[in-house]
Amino acid sequence: MINNKRSQTVAEIATIILFILFLSPFVLVVINSAKTANEVSRFPLAWPENWGNLFANIVTIWKSPNINYASSLFSSVLITVLSLVLLNLCAAQAAWVLVRTKTKLSSGIFFMFVAAMVIPFQIVMFPLLTWLRSITVLTGIRLLRTYAGMIICYMGFGISLSVFMFHGFIKSIPLELEEAATIDGCRRHQVFYKIIFPLLTPIHATVAVLNGIWIWNDYLLPLLVLGKGNAIQTIPLAVSNFVGAFVKQWDLIMTAILLAMIPIIICFLFAQKYIVKGMLAGSIK
Amino acid sequence: MNSKKEKTLIFWLFLAPALIAFAAIIIVPFFMGVLYSFTNWTSSTRADSELRFIGLENFTTSILDPAFSYSFGLTIVYTVINMLAINFMAFVLAMLVTSNLKFRKFYRVGFFVPNLIGGLILGYIWQFVFNSVIPSLAKVNEIFASLGLPENLMLGNRNTAVLALVIVGTWQYAGYIMMIYVAAIEGVPMELHEQAMIDGATTLQRIKTIVIPMVAQAFTVTMFLTLVQSFKQFDVNVSLTSGGPSVIHGGLPIFGTELLALNIYNTAFLSNNLAMGQARAVIFFLVLAIVSLVQVYVNKKKELEL
Numbered sequence: 137m138i139n140n141k142r143s144q145t146v147a148e149i150a151t152i153i154l155f156i157l158f159l160s161p162f163v164l165v166v167i168n169s170a171k172t173a174n175e176v177s178r179f180p181l182a183w184p185e186n187w188g189n190l191f192a193n194i195v196t197i198w199k200s201p202n203i204n205y206a207s208s209l210f211s212s213v214l215i216t217v218l219s220l221v222l223l224n225l226c227a228a229q230a231a232w233v234l235v236r237t238k239t240k241l242s243s244g245i246f247f248m249f250v251a252a253m254v255i256p257f258q259i260v261m262f263p264l265l266t267w268l269r270s271i272t273v274l275t276g277i278r279l280l281r282t283y284a285g286m287i288i289c290y291m292g293f294g295i296s297l298s299v300f301m302f303h304g305f306i307k308s309i310p311l312e313l314e315e316a317a318t319i320d321g322c323r324r325h326q327v328f329y330k331i332i333f334p335l336l337t338p339i340h341a342t343v344a345v346l347n348g349i350w351i352w353n354d355y356l357l358p359l360l361v362l363g364k365g366n367a368i369q370t371i372p373l374a375v376s377n378f379v380g381a382f383v384k385q386w387d388l389i390m391t392a393i394l395l396a397m398i399p400i401i402i403c404f405l406f407a408q409k410y411i412v413k414g415m416l417a418g419s420i421k
Numbered sequence: 422m423n424s425k426k427e428k429t430l431i432f433w434l435f436l437a438p439a440l441i442a443f444a445a446i447i448i449v450p451f452f453m454g455v456l457y458s459f460t461n462w463t464s465s466t467r468a469d470s471e472l473r474f475i476g477l478e479n480f481t482t483s484i485l486d487p488a489f490s491y492s493f494g495l496t497i498v499y500t501v502i503n504m505l506a507i508n509f510m511a512f513v514l515a516m517l518v519t520s521n522l523k524f525r526k527f528y529r530v531g532f533f534v535p536n537l538i539g540g541l542i543l544g545y546i547w548q549f550v551f552n553s554v555i556p557s558l559a560k561v562n563e564i565f566a567s568l569g570l571p572e573n574l575m576l577g578n579r580n581t582a583v584l585a586l587v588i589v590g591t592w593q594y595a596g597y598i599m600m601i602y603v604a605a606i607e608g609v610p611m612e613l614h615e616q617a618m619i620d621g622a623t624t625l626q627r628i629k630t631i632v633i634p635m636v637a638q639a640f641t642v643t644m645f646l647t648l649v650q651s652f653k654q655f656d657v658n659v660s661l662t663s664g665g666p667s668v669i670h671g672g673l674p675i676f677g678t679e680l681l682a683l684n685i686y687n688t689a690f691l692s693n694n695l696a697m698g699q700a701r702a703v704i705f706f707l708v709l710a711i712v713s714l715v716q717v718y719v720n721k722k723k724e725l726e727l
Contacts, residue, residue, distance in 0.1 A: 263453035292446020353539025
């Protein structure tokens with residue numbers, strides 16, 4: 137964008153300064169994770185005296201019953217992965233039949249999915265809890281404080297955007313492809329699983345990224361459905377629970393935060409291209 | 422089975438899981454929510470037996486409650502400042518990382534990273550920065566001595582605490598919005614720039630006459646995106662300020678940095694008034710619905726112009 141020599145240098149310097157400013161909070165997390173409580177309160181900007189403290193702090197966090205790191209990580213992974221698999225499969229199926237069925241009912245249902253994207257979580261959250269409790273009373277299926285309840289909630293909250301994204305993509309797939317398969321003797325459902333589903337890979341990645349980042353980081357919904365400090369906790373819940381119990385113990389809080397960030401940073405390093413692309417696609421909804 | 426029947430069967434079979442989840446999690450609670458906002462809904466365990474319609478009482482009480490009107494006003498102020506700050510920062514970043522820098526791809530990734538981490542954790546990191554790191558600068562040099570005084574803590578004063586929320590909000594979203602601008606800027610044909618440079622246009626002139634008009638479409642997208650994001654801000658609010666410090670408003674001590682989403686949550690759980698919280702959530706929804714309608718209208722108009 138900027139091309140002459142002098143403004144080039146200015147741009148270079150400005151970028152480096154902003155880059156350092158943007159990433160310095162993360163550096164602070166790392167260096168203060170490697171300190172004792174005393175060291176942190178003495179001077180948070182100082183380089184740690186002994187990096188061995190980092191491992192001592194990690195062990196403390198690992199063993200802390202408030203954060204229960206291994207179990208929280210497992211819950212977060214399980215909830216995110218199962219929600220994504222179900223969302224991608226159900227939304228792709230639904231979007232396909234909605235695209236390929238040209239009736240008023242079909243477009244009505246699609247319109248309903250799109251319109252629901254306006255509904256903010258806040259208007260749904262209180263009655264949702266009452267309603268999930270009534271379902272348990274009626275059917276005996278426990279939904280609050282369980283994986284099943286959590287995953288069904290993410291299905292509900294993620295389905296609108298997911299159907300919308302798949303719908304847009306499937307519209308561009310030529311119908312001739314399906315007709316040819318039908319003539320060759322493919323049954324209706326086989327057309328989807330054998331012909332359409334494999335073509336959806338790029339949009340699967342986009343939808344998974346969009347939902348994955350949101351579900352992984354979500355705090356309010358797990359807080360309501362799982363509750364803080366119960367058997368099943370996601371990582372954000374666990375961190376918040378830990379901060380509540382160890383107020384101002386910044387050395388340990390920083391270690392907890394570091395451990396909470398590591399999984400997503402690792403994912404980002406491996407799937408950077410897809411993540412950026414997916415999140416950009418989501419902005420145009 | 423004939424093909425028409427099969428088609429109908431597959432239509433419903435394929436749609437069923439999506440529709441059931443959607444109806445159970447969104448539609449039913451949504452209508453329950455609207456209904457409950459007109460009742461005296463309090464304790465969820467014995468709600469059915471004593472539920473009584475009380476008309477618009479929850480709404481009128483909410484509007485007359487200084488804590489709510491304050492929170493509403495604060496949210497609008499925060500949203501406007503946050504929206505401008507994010508978009509300004511994002512545009513500057515986008516201009517920088519689309520220029521001829523050596524490591525521009527690397528910088529882009531760095532600016533984008535905060536967006537990957539949840540608002541809750543970002544808020545805790547910045548609470549540490551504002552409460553411990555910045556005051557500790559007083560030990561570095563006399564010039565910063567005043568930063569060490571407890572009364573100068575950023576989160577201890579309402580105005581600076583709101584500024585702190587904006588700083589964290591900007592840090593969180595600028596990299597994401599930057600990526601949207603980068604995509605738009607890279608869509609501008611290089612020939613336009615070359616021609617303009619041959620004609621002797623300066624960098625600033627080119628930004629004004631080529632880049633800004635070409636990325637105008639992106640501006641509409643990012644403005645609405647950041648508006649809605651800021652208006653819904655909850656996680657950072659909880660972990661950074663939890664609504665504090667308190668201020669006197671309408672003669673009552675109330676939370677000074679309690680944004681609407683947090684106010685709704687606190688009304689229901691802290692003050693144990695579910696129906697009132699629900700009424701506020703309905704107002705919250707109406708505002709967002711109007712914003713969305715405006716957005717659809719603006720986009721339609723833009724499309725017609727093109």
